[in-house]
Amino acid sequence: MSEPLSDTALDQLFRTARSYNGYLDKPVSADQLRAIWDLVKFGPTSANVLPSRIVWCVSDAAKARLAACASDANKPKIESAPVTAIIAMDLEFPDHLPTLFPHVDARPWFADETVRQTTAMRNSSLQGGYFILAARALGLDTGPMSGFDNAAVDAAFFADTPRVKSNFISTLGYGDPATIFGRLPRPDFDLFNTIA
Amino acid sequence: MSEPLSDTALDQLFRTARSYNGYLDKPVSADQLRAIWDLVKFGPTSANVLPSRIVWCVSDAAKARLAACASDANKPKIESAPVTAIIAMDLEFPDHLPTLFPHVDARPWFADETVRQTTAMRNSSLQGGYFILAARALGLDTGPMSGFDNAAVDAAFFADTPRVKSNFISTLGYGDPATIFGRLPRPDFDLFNTIA
Numbered sequence: 001m002s003e004p005l006s007d008t009a010l011d012q013l014f015r016t017a018r019s020y021n022g023y024l025d026k027p028v029s030a031d032q033l034r035a036i037w038d039l040v041k042f043g044p045t046s047a048n049v050l051p052s053r054i055v056w057c058v059s060d061a062a063k064a065r066l067a068a069c070a071s072d073a074n075k076p077k078i079e080s081a082p083v084t085a086i087i088a089m090d091l092e093f094p095d096h097l098p099t100l101f102p103h104v105d106a107r108p109w110f111a112d113e114t115v116r117q118t119t120a121m122r123n124s125s126l127q128g129g130y131f132i133l134a135a136r137a138l139g140l141d142t143g144p145m146s147g148f149d150n151a152a153v154d155a156a157f158f159a160d161t162p163r164v165k166s167n168f169i170s171t172l173g174y175g176d177p178a179t180i181f182g183r184l185p186r187p188d189f190d191l192f193n194t195i196a
Numbered sequence: 197m198s199e200p201l202s203d204t205a206l207d208q209l210f211r212t213a214r215s216y217n218g219y220l221d222k223p224v225s226a227d228q229l230r231a232i233w234d235l236v237k238f239g240p241t242s243a244n245v246l247p248s249r250i251v252w253c254v255s256d257a258a259k260a261r262l263a264a265c266a267s268d269a270n271k272p273k274i275e276s277a278p279v280t281a282i283i284a285m286d287l288e289f290p291d292h293l294p295t296l297f298p299h300v301d302a303r304p305w306f307a308d309e310t311v312r313q314t315t316a317m318r319n320s321s322l323q324g325g326y327f328i329l330a331a332r333a334l335g336l337d338t339g340p341m342s343g344f345d346n347a348a349v350d351a352a353f354f355a356d357t358p359r360v361k362s363n364f365i366s367t368l369g370y371g372d373p374a375t376i377f378g379r380l381p382r383p384d385f386d387l388f389n390t391i392a
Contacts, residue, residue, distance in 0.1 A: 001220070001370050002208045002335040009205050010333060012198045014235040014326075024197070034385045039210040041382040044328065046342045046364075048380040055390045062392035090388075100381055118317075119342070122364065125318045129325020130210075132240065137206060139198040146242045146315070157392070168242075168318065174197050184244040185296055186237040189230045192286075194251045196258035196353075 017136050018180050020143045021077055023173030028082040028140065030058075036134045043130035045123040047109065048100045051093040052127040053164050055086040055157055056172075066169065069152035074145050081143065081171035086153060087131060089124035091116055092163040124167050132170065141175030144168055209332050214376050216337045217273055219369030224278045224336065226254075232330045239326035241319040243305065244296045247289040248323040249360050251282040251353055252368075262365065265348035270341050277339065277367035282349060283327060285320035287312055288359040320363045328366070337371030340364055 004010075011017070033056050041050065057063045057078075066086065067078040078084045090096075094107040094116070110116045132142050146168050153166040200206075207213070229252050237246065253259045256275075262282065263274040274280045286292075290303040290312070306312045328338050342364050349362040 002332070004335045005201075005205050005208065005333045009201050010235060012201065013209075013333060014238040014330065017238065019240045030391060033389070033391065037385045037389055039206060042210040042213065043325065044215045044338075044340055046340075050383065050388065053388050053390075055392050057392050059392060096383075100383070102381070121314075121317055122321045122324075122342070125321030126325040126328075128318075129239065129322045130329070132322075133326070133329050134210065136198070137201045137209060139200045142240075144240055144242075146318070185298070187246065187292075187296070189233045192246065192249050193229070193233055194249075195226060195229065196251050196253050196255060 013133055013136050018141070018175065018183070020141045020171065020173070020175030020179055022176045022179030023081050023141070023171070024176050026082070026174045028173055032138065032140065033083065035138055036131065036140075039134035039137065040127055040130045043127060045126060046119055047097070047106050049093045049097070049110075049119060049123055050100055050127070051089045051120040052124040053088045053090050054131070055088065057084045057086065058082070065156050066148075066153065069149050069156055070145070070169075071147035074147045077143060077145070077171055078169070082173035084169060084171050085131070086157060086166055086169050087124060087128045088158065088164050088166045089120040090164050091120050093120060121167065128168060128170075135172060140172060143171035145170065209329055213332050214337070214371065214379070216339045216367065216369070216371030216375055218372045218375030219277050219337070219367070220372050222278070222370045224369055228334065228336065229279065231334055232327065232336075235330035235333065236323055236326045239323060241322060242315055243293070243302050245289045245293070245306075245315060245319055246296055246323070247285045247316040248320045249284045249286050250327070251284065253280045253282065254278070261352050262349065265345050265352055266341070266365075267343035270343045273339060273341070273367055274365070278369035280365060280367045281327070282353060282362055282365050283320060283324045284354065284360050284362045285316040286360050287316050289316060317363065324364060324366075331368060336368060339367035341366065
């Protein structure tokens, strides 16, 4: 049985953490990207399907290619961040189940295409949540975004693997406090929760 | 700028955390449910849409009603857990945007029904990831599940609010280590990640 984490940790993960529009001039190493994955991978997914596929854009060329698919407001955020990650999903994730879920052949559970799409979307988004919190747990900041053309990103990055589709994207780095606005409102428990 | 959390905290959140099939006989209070929400609510969502609606089933009656909609393997987990939460989503989330995103009228961004559904699914799943990690951060354990009939849950819990649809469910409590199996495999970085 675990104790609650310290207030400092809860602040860093949730309460004072923010989404950043710009970052300090401080690099993020490949080892740090691997360290994020080495936390994200432990987050639960349905039957361990782990559908997320992540492209970590670190080169100027990759960031420019991604920025070309994004809204005007998001282009400069993508190009100036140390890293921008594409959180994508593999719609044919069941191919990996013999390795990821070895005790029984779980592939028939996902034979239906709609089930596969829903499962990929739900679980790659869950993993997106793990990604954001893993980055924060490691002292980094993120700037998740949906303001881009998914089909254009898929054409630019996944033309050779059409089974992989973009879900959302996120900048990553050491956030520059000068680039955030005031916190948007957060509702109390009673507005969106019910105890039954 | 933040430092990485301690190894103990990273273990509790990700590396040694597990999904539980059963729980210790130790209650979870309504204050603890509120404390989870008071972390989850700070997790980022697209334009602060916060589409998750959570029904926390704590009464035997509510858990039985939910278990009736679940797979045979999941029924006893739901009925015996201190709490089983329904992570649902409000497809008409834009109605709250004048409060949640007050600076500009963001409702037109979500006028298209497909965009609304995709946004609700992506962001309520993200919030599901925050829920799992917030519970762990507070010393609790979860058992997320998709093995249930979404339409049946919607009929049983959201008949009066058809704009709300179930996404996934999760047991919650202090996990009993006797109820878990060996950890399923987790792939190394290179299988599912690319640096571009």
